[in-house]
Amino acid sequence: MTRIDGHTILIGLMAYPIRHSMSPTMHNTAFEALGLNYAYLAFDIDGPQLADGVKALRTLDMRGANISMPNKQAILPHLDQLDQSAELTGAVNTVVNDDGVLTGYTTDGIGFVNDMKKKGHDVKGKKVLVVGAGGAGIPIAAQSAIEGAVEIRVANRQDDHLQNAKDIAQTINDKADAVASTLALEDEEAFKEALAWADIYVDATGVGMKPLEGKSLVENPTWLKKDLVVYDTVYAPRTTKLMEVAKDAGLQAVYNGLGMMIEQGAAAFKLWTGQDMPIDKVEAAMVAKDKENEQRTSH
Numbered sequence: 550m551t552r553i554d555g556h557t558i559l560i561g562l563m564a565y566p567i568r569h570s571m572s573p574t575m576h577n578t579a580f581e582a583l584g585l586n587y588a589y590l591a592f593d594i595d596g597p598q599l600a601d602g603v604k605a606l607r608t609l610d611m612r613g614a615n616i617s618m619p620n621k622q623a624i625l626p627h628l629d630q631l632d633q634s635a636e637l638t639g640a641v642n643t644v645v646n647d648d649g650v651l652t653g654y655t656t657d658g659i660g661f662v663n664d665m666k667k668k669g670h671d672v673k674g675k676k677v678l679v680v681g682a683g684g685a686g687i688p689i690a691a692q693s694a695i696e697g698a699v700e701i702r703v704a705n706r707q708d709d710h711l712q713n714a715k716d717i718a719q720t721i722n723d724k725a726d727a728v729a730s731t732l733a734l735e736d737e738e739a740f741k742e743a744l745a746w747a748d749i750y751v752d753a754t755g756v757g758m759k760p761l762e763g764k765s766l767v768e769n770p771t772w773l774k775k776d777l778v779v780y781d782t783v784y785a786p787r788t789t790k791l792m793e794v795a796k797d798a799g800l801q802a803v804y805n806g807l808g809m810m811i812e813q814g815a816a817a818f819k820l821w822t823g824q825d826m827p828i829d830k831v832e833a834a835m836v837a838k839d840k841e842n843e844q845r846t847s848h
Contacts, residue, residue, distance in 0.1 A: 552580075552581065552586060553588055554586070556586055557586050557587065557588050558586060558587045558588070558611075558612045559587075559588055559589075559590065559609060559611045559612070560576065560587060560588070560589045560590075560611060560612050560613055560614060560615075560821060561589070561590055561591070561592050561602075561606075561611060561613075561614040561615070562589070562590070562591040562592060562614060562615045562616075562617065563592050563594040563599070563602050563614050563615070563616055563617070563620055563624075564591075564593075564594065564615075564616065564617030564618055564619075564620060565593050565594060565595040565618075565619065565620075566593065566759060567591045567592070567593055567594075567617065568591065568593065569758075569759070569785040570591050570617075570785075571784070571785070571807070571810065571835050571838065571839075572589065572591065572615060572810070572814060573589050573590060573591050574834055574835055574838045575810075575811060575814050575831050575834070575835060576589035576814065576818060577589050578830060578831050578834040578835075579818055579826045579827055579830070579831055582827045582830045582831075583822075583824055583827065585822060585824070587612065587821075587822070594620065595619065595620075596619060596620070596623055599620050599623055599624060599627065600627055602614075603624065603627040603628070603644075603651070606644065606646050606651060607646065607649050607651070610646070611646055612645070612646055612821050613643065613644045613645045613646050613817075613820070613821050614643075614644045615642060615643055615644075615814075615817060616641050616642050616643065616644060616653075616684075617642065617684070618683065618684055618685075618755055619683075619684075620684075621640040621641055621642055621655075621683065621684025621685075622639060622640050622641075622683070622684060622713075624641050624644070624653065625639070625640075625641060625653065627651075628641065628644065628651045628652065628653045629650050629651050629652065630650070630651075630652050630653070631652065631653045631654075632652060632653070632654045634654060634655045634656075634658070634688070634691075635653045635654055635655045637691055637720060637724075638655050638658070638687045638688045638691050638717065639687060639713065639716065639717075640655050640657075640683075640684040640685075640687050640688060641653035641654065641655055641684075642654070642655050642656055642657050642684065642685075642688075642813065642817070643655070643656055643816075643817040643820060645820050645821060654817070654820060655688045656688075656813040656814075656816035656817050656820075657684070657685045657688040657689060657692075657809070657813050658688035658689050658690075658691055658692025658693075658695075659692055659812070659813065659816055660809045660810070660811075660812035660813025660814070660815075660816060661688075661689045661692065661693075661751070661780070661782075661809045661812075661813075662692050662693070662696050663812040664804075664808035664809045664811070664812045665749075665778075665780070667808060667812075668802070668804060668808065670749070670778055670802065671696075672693045672696050672697065672698045672749065673696055673697035673698065674697060674698070674699055675693075675698050675699065675748040675749055676698070676699060676700045676701075676702075676746060676747050676748045676749070677690070677693045677698045677700070677701045677702075677747065677748065677749045677751065678701075678702050678704065678743050678744065678746070678747035678749070678750045678751065679693070679701065679702070679703050679704070679751045679753055680703075680704045680705070680734065680750075680751065680752050680753060680754060680766060681704075681705060681710075681752065681753035681754035681755075681782075682703055682704075682705040682710040682711065682713040682714035682717070682731075683710055683713070683753070683754070683755075685753040685782050686703065686705075686714075686751070686753030686754070687703075687713055687714075687717045689751055689753055689782075690703050690717050690718075690721065690729070691717060691720070691721065693727070694721040694725035694726075694727040694729065695725060697726070697727075698727050699727060699728070700727060700728045700729070700730075701718075701721060701727055701728070701729045701730075702729070702730050702731065702732060702743050702746075702747070703717060703718055703729065703730075703731050703732075704731065704732045704733070704734050704740060704743065705731070705733070705734060706733065706734045706735065707733050707734075707735055711731070711733065714731040715731050717729070718730055718731050734766065740766075741772050744767070744772050744773060744774075744777070745772075745774060747777065748776075748777070748778065749777070749778045749780065750773075750777055750778065750779050750780070751780045751781075751782065752766060752767075752779075752780070752781045752782065752783070752791055753782045754766065755783070756783075756791075757781060757783040757786075757789035757790055757791055758783045758785060758786070758789070759785075762786060762789075762790075763790050764790055765789070765790035765791040765793075765794055766791070767791055767794050767795075768794065769794070770794050770795075770797040770798035770799075771798070772798075773794070773795055773798040773800060775798070775799055775800060777795075777800060777802075778802040778804075779791065779792070779795040779800055779802065779803045779804070780804050780806070780809075781804070781805050781806060782805075782806035782809060783805060783806055784805045784806040784807040784809075784810055787805055787807070787839065788805070789805065792804075792805060807835070811828060811831060811832065811835070814826065814831075815828060815831075
């Protein structure tokens with residue numbers, strides 16, 4: 550990091566837990582490849598610290614930040630304005646600081662759609678089941694509707710986020726051509742029926758990552774039909790319990806969220822710098838970092 554000097558511009562990541570994140574590797578690789586004098590750091594920031602974290606964006610004249618769980622919705626009152634995507638979804642994963650004016654964006658939905666297209670799957674004309682009505686699930690549901698999914702079901706437990714699911718379903722029904730509805734995960738039979746109905750199943754919860762590593766909302770391989778596309782937005786660990794269950798069921802199209810993370814990061818990178826992320830170099834660096842982490846944990 551010899552490029553860091555008195556003119557280096559700081560960008561951060563505010564979430565908890567976050568030390569597992571590959572975002573610093575992704576963005577710092579891109580900055581270095583393009584010769585940009587930026588640095589990207591991860592900060593463990595939870596709800597009670599969030600207001601101070603946002604204040605630091607202005608105080609330190611940071612260019613911006615990524616926002617992840619559990620802060621994607623909690624940050625809304627602390628920002629000056631939202632772009633259309635953030636207003637639609639009620640969640641923010643990227644903040645841009647323009648001379649002290651903080652604007653919130655969400656790039657998760659387009660990150661998911663672009664990664665799916667790279668993997669050979671188009672949501673257009675498909676039935677999509679999204680589980681999790683938090684900061685990632687809502688943008689994924691919204692963007693799927695924008696991209697032409699014919700029907701979307703948003704599932705969540707009966708907690709505060711269930712209202713988010715109802716809100717985005719209403720918005721999709723009002724403003725898009727897709728049909729949207731919700732279901733409560735406590736209704737196991739309804740959940741199993743939705744899995745049988747769906748073409749694409751997206752788990753946009755934190756189940757499968759720490760502290761819920763080794764857990765899955767789908768525990769029985771018989772719940773999954775062979776032609777279902779399964780997408781887990783978790784990327785650490787690389788193979789989640791859901792992915793293991795899906796592979797045990799004989800499914801071929803089973804993915805983690807690493808590609809989505811890269812694609813949403815590329816969109817955020819463009820907002821901060823005005824330049825396109827060199828994705829090939831970023832992917833190579835992240836694969837190398839992943840192998841390094843595996844070797845470290847195996848010793």
